[in-house]
Amino acid sequence: MALATGCSRADSGTAPATQAAQAQGPAEVRIGYFPNVTHAPAIIGVKKDFYTKELGSTKLSTTNFNAGPEEVNALLGGSLDIGFIGSGPAINAFTKSKGTIQLISGAVSGGAQLVTKPEITSVDQLKGKNIATPSLGNTQDVALKKLIAEKNLTDVKVTNLDNPKTLDAYKSGQLDGAWLPEPWSSRLVLDAGAKVLLDEKTLWAGGKFPTTVIIVRSEFLQKYPQTVQAILRGHIKAIDWAKDNEAEAKTTVNAALKELAGSTLSQPVLDSAFKSIELTTDPIASDFPQLAKDSVTAKIVKDVVDLKGFADFSALNEALKATGKPAVDTAGLEK
Template sequence: MTRRTGLRAGLRAGLRGGLTVRAVLTVRTGLTVFAITVIPSLLGGCSAQGSTVAPAGPAAELRLGYFDNVTHAPALVGLEKGILANSLGDTKLRSQVFSAGPATIEALSAGAIDAAYLGPNPAVNSFIKSAGKSVRIVAGAASGGAALVVRAGIDSPADLAGTTIATPQLGNTQDVALRAWLGEQGYDTDTAGGGRVHIAPTDNAQTLALFQSGKIDGAWLPEPWVSRLVLDAGATVLVDEASLWPEGAFPTTVLLVRSEYLTEHPETVQALVAGHTASVGWLNAHPDEAATVINEKLTEDTGKGLSKAVITRALSRVTFTTDPLAATFPMLLKAGVTVGTAKSGTLAGLFDLAPLNTVLATAGGTPVSAAGLGTE
């Protein structure tokens, strides 16, 4: 059996094994070279929508942004195990840690990075502001793993009047979710922190310290910060965001690239997507090892990992998937416009899932839908 045949057989076996993601690739010995092995047969159709610029071939370098969050575990695992670097082949991978989506988008817009893992709302805002020219979402990464946690004494929405609630950054995905939910509960808020509930965009690590000192009353956060506030600071979950979405499915993290980079280096983006898909597959195929690998990367980045209890709880609340759940994006945009953190506009062309679906087809997987908002 050839290496390529063996890999494909292993990939199909993983798909038949009932893994929960629609785009799953089981990582086994040698799978980190999957992209290098099959990329030559996958090329074609990987370009920014409407572009007439000729591809320049594989890039010398890819600069990737990500967060040290459990909801960014495909990035953490892909970097720690070398899956992404191996998939990119001769393209040098450089990575940079960010703390929230809007800051990541600023780096993408400035050309400081080429691709990033981040929440959907900043991606939507960038796409709308640029009239569809700035970024393309090329894959999903995580669903779930976000919640509103509060101090003792807050048992219902009625108890929130006069409180201060933190979010990671103004206009980020959790910030929009909180503002939209508060509006549904009858609370007025504004982007300056006014209103009957005061919203305080704050770095996640500072949020933990502020909550522990009693200076804020709660926070709407992604994992592992939800679990850290619950287990390390005695918070309780008032709203699990999954309860607000049909079947509990909503995008927490997506993978996107600069449109210009996609146009110039489609082969490199194809390789990135292949490596990302393999990282997602590894997470779903190795749940018992995931916490250890994630903690190794967190320790490398921050000097300290998560406790076993925290990372176990956090991982139990996140689903890793390459499906970006594109059909939810009009609702995400509507929420951002309603709360004043986004402008209205069209999302047509936001997704370029052709590279992803080429990878999935090669592995015998199910294609992912762009919900009419881009190429498949």
């Protein structure tokens, strides 16, 4: 951990061979993300070559995941270097790795809703209902189970399903609702007749919460800080481009969803999904202590995680500085 988070990237004690490796970069960097609108910066960064243009001779390899726990396992197993992931699984990765997975950037704020059958008009009416989330322990699973615990809704059935299966299950009447990220929440509303019972934005100060963030294996960050900076420069440029070219950004993401998930979104769904998210490099670090507490309330974990050392924004802030943008605050989560 001291090596991963405490040392200067230009430490004069670094061995010459290590310095040469940092300068040259790895042969390959492996990143993971989901085929979701809430991972739009990753999709755009890959499809518009923002990452590859920054990486130079380093090859970019990508892997797609349906939910955070799967991606965490890939990071812990060493088959992935950098991951776009939900805030809940990001905390879980830090915990399971004993501090060797770290938060390095934000990607998307907002874009998650609890949607239900139209006849359900209040949270109290969830009693006895079957509500889906994408995966056990993922960000939306924690949010739903926290709500259930706070409202003492002990007889709510929580079903974990892949997002496409959730849509089919809702259409067939097997589900009463779901807590989902975009575009799936909008798909249930516009394609299957559900309604938004609760937008997660209403639960957070200023309507901002970290839906998608970026984490990295600390070993990779320590060994190849310049490569991580290159990825983050591409990430910043992807977000800036998407904000300046909204229509083309939507088209790019929709085409990628066709390639990765097998189908495109209707224009109303695409517009609705993009309207509910904010693309941002700020991971809103100040929210993470509360998110750690939420996992306990949701009975996903027994104890509140000590997040000291979770955030290392050195690479991000160098990348932001290079593009003339202000630094991001770690909110006390640094080493």
